Amino acid sequence: MSQRLNNFTNWLKQNDCSFALLTEPKNVFYFTGFMCNPHERLLGLAIFQDREPFLICPNMEVSQAQQSGWQHLIIGYNDQEDPWEIVHNRIKERITTSSLKIAIEMDTLSYTRAQKLQHMFQQIEFLAAEPGVNQLRNIKDETELNSLREAAKLADFAIDIGAGAIKKGKTEKALVAEIEYELKKRGCEGMSFATTILTGDNTAAPHGHPNDRQIHEGDFVLFDLGVIVDGYCSDITRTFVYKHVSDEQQKIYETVLKAEEAAINIAKPGIEIGAVDRAARTLITDAGYGDFFTHRIGHGLGLGIHEAPSMSSNNTENLQTGMVFTIEPGIYIPNIGGVRIEDDIYLGENGSETLTKYPKTLQIID
Numbered sequence: 338m339s340q341r342l343n344n345f346t347n348w349l350k351q352n353d354c355s356f357a358l359l360t361e362p363k364n365v366f367y368f369t370g371f372m373c374n375p376h377e378r379l380l381g382l383a384i385f386q387d388r389e390p391f392l393i394c395p396n397m398e399v400s401q402a403q404q405s406g407w408q409h410l411i412i413g414y415n416d417q418e419d420p421w422e423i424v425h426n427r428i429k430e431r432i433t434t435s436s437l438k439i440a441i442e443m444d445t446l447s448y449t450r451a452q453k454l455q456h457m458f459q460q461i462e463f464l465a466a467e468p469g470v471n472q473l474r475n476i477k478d479e480t481e482l483n484s485l486r487e488a489a490k491l492a493d494f495a496i497d498i499g500a501g502a503i504k505k506g507k508t509e510k511a512l513v514a515e516i517e518y519e520l521k522k523r524g525c526e527g528m529s530f531a532t533t534i535l536t537g538d539n540t541a542a543p544h545g546h547p548n549d550r551q552i553h554e555g556d557f558v559l560f561d562l563g564v565i566v567d568g569y570c571s572d573i574t575r576t577f578v579y580k581h582v583s584d585e586q587q588k589i590y591e592t593v594l595k596a597e598e599a600a601i602n603i604a605k606p607g608i609e610i611g612a613v614d615r616a617a618r619t620l621i622t623d624a625g626y627g628d629f630f631t632h633r634i635g636h637g638l639g640l641g642i643h644e645a646p647s648m649s650s651n652n653t654e655n656l657q658t659g660m661v662f663t664i665e666p667g668i669y670i671p672n673i674g675g676v677r678i679e680d681d682i683y684l685g686e687n688g689s690e691t692l693t694k695y696p697k698t699l700q701i702i703d
């Protein structure tokens with residue numbers, strides 16, 4: 338049994354849980370090596386304390402599941418079959434008690450599916466599987482780290498392409514297309530999320546959508562993007578100015594940069610996560626922009642573009658060796674614009690490593 342599976346089985350035992358049924362594709366991938374987007378069909382991984390686990394997926398996916406390296410049982414089903422009946426029978430083979438504690442993904446398992454499980458047994462108690470899964474997923478191993486490094490390298494490359502493509506009159510959407518075309522030519526498997534390129538006033542919306550606005554002199558140009566490698570995501574933001582920069586723009590930029598560096602410097606194993614957010618926030622507040630830093634300092638990064646831990650000021654958990662997360666302070670002022678600088682950080686045994694390496698000093702694109 339793989340180390341990951343073994344660790345999770347121990348968590349089940351500690352929590353007196355009969356079994357876990359995982360259906361979130363990234364969690365299934367984490368334990369099986371099988372990446373599958375089942376859409377509305379059931380993809381499930383059942384893990385027991387001391388019985389053989391099983392993977393259930395649509396029949397048409399079985400050969401890929403077999404090639405994924407998963408050593409245990411794979412059950413396929415046809416569209417005219419009820420996969421829940423199969424799940425029920427396979428669980429009954431393994432567990433005979435009628436009162437059960439089951440770990441499910443409380444954040445993502447639909448109510449309809451939870452009811453399917455509920456109706457299988459007389460007495461059932463649900464427990465959130467996320468703490469058990471996330472404590473494993475939070476700590477990246479060497480293989481995962483290599484994928485994350487590669488994804489970060491491609492994100493740097495994408496920013497470089499973007500910076501080189503900034504030109505008067507070019508639209509945000511055109512910049513998106515140019516960057517993604519270059520990445521796809523290099524064989525990139527996908528973007529971590531919809532590439533966000535914003536210019537001028539549009540940069541004042543932290544989660545704005547690229548539109549047909551054209552680049553003008555004096556604009557901020559903000560790139561927020563990420564690339565997927567082996568299922569693992571990168572996430573980078575860089576903000577440039579086009580042709581000339583105002584004093585206010587410069588002050589905003591320097592404040593965000595100082596805040597980002599302060600947060601990166603304080604982020605170490607054993608440090609409270611909230612303190613990382615506060616290090617950046619204090620700096621931004623002292624510069625007079627506190628009201629314009631409207632989101633947390635960052636988020637965990639891995640198979641998920643946003644995963645645990647949440648890097649927010651009220652998170653009292655401590656950072657641990659092996660964690661990967663973003664640091665991404667921003668200042669967004671309506672009618673002036675916004676700046677965000679974002680990097681991906683790995684906490685290693687010998688200090689932190691910034692995976693994204695594109696330069697951060699203010700660049701005025703000519």
Ligand code: MN
Pocket residue numbers: 572636663665679
């Ligand atoms: Mn991010």
Ligand code: MN
Pocket residue numbers: 561562572573574679
């Ligand atoms: Mn981002």
